[in-house]
Amino acid sequence: MEWRLIKKSGENCLVEPNLPNYEETRHTFSWSLVDDELKGWKEGQGLNIAEIAIDRHAESSRVHYVALRFLAQDWTVKEFTYGELKAQTNRFANVLQKLGIVKGDRVFVLAGRIPSLYIAALGTLKNASVFCPLFSAFGPEPVYQRMDRGDAKVLVTTTLLYKQKIEQLRSRLPKLQHILLTDAEADMGEGIWSLPQLIAEASDEFTTVSTDAEDMALLHFTSGTTGMPKGAIHVHKAVYAHYITAKYVLDLHPDDIFWCTADPGWVTGTSYGIIAPLTHGVTSIIDEAEFDADRWYRILETQKVNVWYTAPTAIRRLMRVDIEPRKQYDLSHLRLIHSVGEPLNPEAVVWGEEKLGLPIHDNWWQTETGGIMIANYATMDIRPGSMGRPIPGIEAAIVRRHEDGTVEVINKPGMDGDLALKSGFPSMFRGYLHDEERYRKCFVGDWYITGDLATRDEDGYFWFVGREDDIIKTSGHMVGPFEVESALMEHPAVAEAGVIGKPNPMIGELVKAFVSLKPGQQPSEALKLELIGFARQKLGAAIAPKEIAFQDNLPKTRSGKIMRRLLKARELGLPEGDLSTLETN
Known part of the structure; x- marks a missing residue:
């Protein structure tokens, strides 16, 4: 089948788009404009992700606006306004200070999508410590590999996960000083503390530890085909990319209800499940339960989700079930759907248009890039199967590497080669922890070689070919x-x-x-x-x-x-x- 072009324009958007003219914005865009916008809210201060994401709104008219809405397995709802989120993250930061955790210390979190995970992530950043998420489904050995390689000093987890996975590892993790149990009513011994008790005793006033734009903020582990997991280092300035991609790609507006289905154990769940929507002061939906087609459609309906960010595997699962979404659910509030994780098959893009009433917008990025790099946009025509065009501020190219250590940019459309990004953007990873040589091999001159092969067509759309290996x-x-x-x-x-x-x-x-x-x-x-x-x-x-x-x-x-x-x-x-x-x- 020849997939037809899906025509888009600002005229058929339900709200005025943040990126009405892609070419014009690319031409005039500068990261310094984002610097002025985000750092300018509190003159003379350093740059901290948590202050941009929470305090900037908590100290404004949005103080009572819902920031996070948690849906438990039994559909119980728990909400945090921006003001409440500021107070809770301040308390967690004070807990870290009481325990002697300082700037640069690594704080790992092993938990499902519960409020304590999100509060710990943002409170860690306020303390200028480094947030390191782990999938709650990891077995003991993957947990050990990441915590050992990441020099874990603190672990936030549940009592069940501690007993299942951590207790057996403690003797192998001599640097791990404190385990904070999110659901323990009392301390379980030296170094194993009740987090609710510590939070209750902590002050909700906190002065964010001085942070620089280049200070380490996030440590995301990514697995290669062989070898140990790699710890990709991201700095506080990465928030510029989180903010601008949520504006231009996700097209977030102040009154939006946003749902990113990703777990924070995956980089998408941190960058776009925690940070990016908060930088725009919107309400984020967080579902504790695992995938269930009926539940997901009910969430879209009952929570009146406007912008939905999910993964190709979830979309393909929805395609397999015998449900007619628009006949069985009210999806009228939904105006934009995005997908990331692997290339989205053309059939899935068109299925979205036919079954959900909206095409699904694919986008491309990696753990190493920290944020969306190439995307389809609300006002740009979609070519099903294409990852789209680079975001403003990002230079992407198809290149060929030569034996003499140079790269050649391929300008001829349709020719495949290495997908490369010109380095220097805010969310580019700053290293692999304890593996500088591996990090250096990712670059040739100014180009970051992504390891993906792609082509570019005559109109600047990029098309995924495959991983190099x-x-x-x-x-x-x-x-x-x-x-x-x-x-x-x-x-x-x-x-x-x-x-x-x-x-x-x-x-x-x-x-x-x-x-x-x-x-x-x-x-x-x-x-x-x-x-x-x-x-x-x-x-x-x-x-x-x-x-x-x-x-x-x-x-x-x-x-x-x-x-x-x-x-x-x-x-x-x-x-x-x-x-x-x-x-x-």
């Missing part, structure tokens, strides 16, 4: 798995697909697809042949898969990315490597 070399062709996966997903029986290269002595690698079927579809040899023929018709014999295997659930990370390298390792009987981010649901 995912590219399949077959019979002299370079095949991007995403292209094959998207073609297979056009077949009415296919829910998801993951594609790998399988070594073959004749052609180098053959293309093999692992396919998850939609409900009601049954795997069979006949269906395999049908899918191979379907893909050949779409892609040609050289690119189409030569082997297909049916699999109920494809392995994914908790952020929704299909783990192709795990599919390949299992297919070839190779070591599976780091599985700490593997989705276990």
